[in-house]
Every structure is written in C-alpha cells, then in structure tokens.
Amino acid sequence: MNPHILVPVIGYLLGSIPFGYLLVKSTQGTDIRAVGSGNIGATNVFRKSRIGGLLTLILDGGKGYLAVWIAGALGADLTWQSIAAVSAIIGHIFTVWLGFKGGKGAAVGVGSFLAVSPLAAGTTFLVFILTAVLTRYISLASILGTATFPLWIQLQHEPAPILICAAIGAALIVAKHHENIRRLFAGTENKFNFGRR
Secondary structure (H helix, E strand, O other): OOHHHHHHHHHHHHHOOOHHHHHHHHHHOOOHHHOOOOOOOHHHHHHHOHHHHHHHHHHHHHHHHHHHHHHHHOOOOHHHHHHHHHHHHHHHHOOHHHOOOOOOOHHHHHHHHHOOOHHHHHHHHHHHHHHHHHHOOHHHHHHHHHHHHHHHHHHOOOOHHHHHHHHHHHHHHHHHOHHHHHHHHHOOOOOOOOOOO
16 A cells, blocks of 8 residues: 555544644543534634633644644655645645644644744744734734745745645644634724733
C-alpha cells in the first residue's frame, strides 16, 4: 500500500484532537462550547484561562506541524505535505469527536504550513500579531493573516500544488469566520483583552 494514502487520514485525525475543549473540561469541568463565543479555539479558551489559552494555541499549532512532519517522515513530497496541512485544518474545523463542529483553524493553519513554507507562515503570523496589537480584534487579525497567506506563498515561488493547498486552507479558515466578519461590519465585534486573569 502506498503510504501517502495515509497522509490525509493522519492529518485529519491529528487536526481533530480538540485540545481547547479537553483542556477546559479536564481542568475546570466546563464545556468551552457553552462559554463566550462557543468556539474551542485558543481565543475563547483564553477568556477562561490565560495559561489554558496559550497551551491551546501551542497545541493546536503543534498538531498541524506534527501532521506535516509525519507526512515527510513517510517520504511524502511537499505536495503531499501540503495536503496533510489542509487535512489537519479540516480536522480541526470539522472534528469527528465533537459532532464535526470544531474551531476556526487559524492556529492549526499556521502550525501546519510552518512545516511546509516557514517564511510564508512566519510572515502570516507577523501580520496576525501586528493587526491584533493595533486593533485588538483577534478575528480581524486571523482573517487578514490568513487571507494574505497565499500571497506570501506565491511570492516565495512555491510550486503550484502548494499554492493551491494554501488557498484552500485559507478559504476554509476565512469562511469559518463568517460570523466575525458580519459583526466586524456591524461594529459589534468584541475587542480582545490582553490583561491578566
């Protein structure tokens, strides 16, 4: 059997691990989906616990990176590694463990493509940080960072399959932010509090 067939399966299953949900449930006995925005990602977890939010961010990014690393260890080329990255994003957004309802995929996207194109992913993360600091809208930072990611991939002259996977991943993440986009236009989106808790 061609081991590359396992790449999207492994990517999806790793991406499906709902770290935010598990961390809050195990430490506070609370279902994070019933708190704040109802999202299982780092931003919502951060509202409950600063440390938990940071751990969720690291673990979500890490599972994406690991999915791509495993693909490479199986001998997969950059095209298949990019497929692993997209699979991890899909797994996070549509996690099988929570009724196919998961997070928004931004952290997983950065982590997974960091293993494919580090400079492009790093530039995306820089756009995120600058936007978040200047506006305090995490959703806007995620949207702008993600939307510009395919541009950085193209400027790096990466092969077409990688650009296509980057565009698919970016489209999924931005689409998942549709409610945030609506609130941003309406002026009702909440700004993020970076203070301690």
